[in-house]
Amino acid sequence: MLTGIDARGNVADTSTVINMEFTMGRVQLALNVNDIDEAVTFYSKLFNTEPAKRRPGYANFAVTEPPLKLVLLENPGQGGSINHLGVEMPDVDSVDATQTRLAADGLASIDERGTTCCYAKQDKFWVQDAPNGEQWEVYTVLEDSMTFNAEGDGGPACCATDVNAPDDSAAAACC
Numbered sequence: 001m002l003t004g005i006d007a008r009g010n011v012a013d014t015s016t017v018i019n020m021e022f023t024m025g026r027v028q029l030a031l032n033v034n035d036i037d038e039a040v041t042f043y044s045k046l047f048n049t050e051p052a053k054r055r056p057g058y059a060n061f062a063v064t065e066p067p068l069k070l071v072l073l074e075n076p077g078q079g080g081s082i083n084h085l086g087v088e089m090p091d092v093d094s095v096d097a098t099q100t101r102l103a104a105d106g107l108a109s110i111d112e113r114g115t116t117c118c119y120a121k122q123d124k125f126w127v128q129d130a131p132n133g134e135q136w137e138v139y140t141v142l143e144d145s146m147t148f149n150a151e152g153d154g155g156p157a158c159c160a161t162d163v164n165a166p167d168d169s170a171a172a173a174c175c
Contacts (some may be wrong), residue, residue: 025094025138028086031069034079039072055119060150071118084135091140092123098138099125113143116150 033039040059044050047070052062055075069088087097099109108128116124124139 012048025087025089025098026067026069028069028137029073030073030083030086032075032078032081032083034074034076035074036074038075039074039079043070043072053119057150057164058119060118075175080136084137086137091137092142095116095123095125095138095140102127109138116145116147119145119148121145 007161010087031039036057036059038042039055040051043061047063047068049061049063051059059072061068061070061072062068069086071083071085075083087098089098099111103135110128111124111125113123115124121142121144122139124136124137127136127138130136137145
């Protein structure tokens with residue numbers, strides 16, 4: 001009988017070890033850009049791919065190599081700065097497992113379940129108290145949306161920013 005180590009680190013008979021998949025997310029980088037068209041042209045060339053989603057003042061790229069979710073938000077005068085950071089997960093269970101793990105490590109979070117943000121309905125949470133104030137979200141997309149955020153949504157601001165701030169571009173406030 002051969003023995004091996006299963007996915008949880010336990011010694012097991014290799015004939016009973018099941019091929020388990022590990023759930024991995026991909027890092028999200030949300031950048032403020034001065035001109036969405038110029039930025040889309042540049043990043044399409046840089047990563048050799050077209051945007052996965054394009055809306056007024058907004059674009060996102062699902063880059064295969066390196067694994068990256070790149071979000072561009074037209075926010076004139078803020079170009080070149082980070083809007084927020086995130087980890088896109090494949091499903092709600094992965095979001096929940098990550099939140100549970102972070103809570104066990106002493107990190108607080110704020111839930112946003114079933115929220116519409118960045119032209120998508122999402123389940124997500126925001127990690128609190130990053131050492132330098134950076135905004136981190138862990139999320140999964142439940143379905144596409146034709147609106148940037150939920151109309152009349154009295155809940156937390158989309159992408160931890162005030163989406164009701166006076167600005168011509170709704171995307172300037174969010175991912």
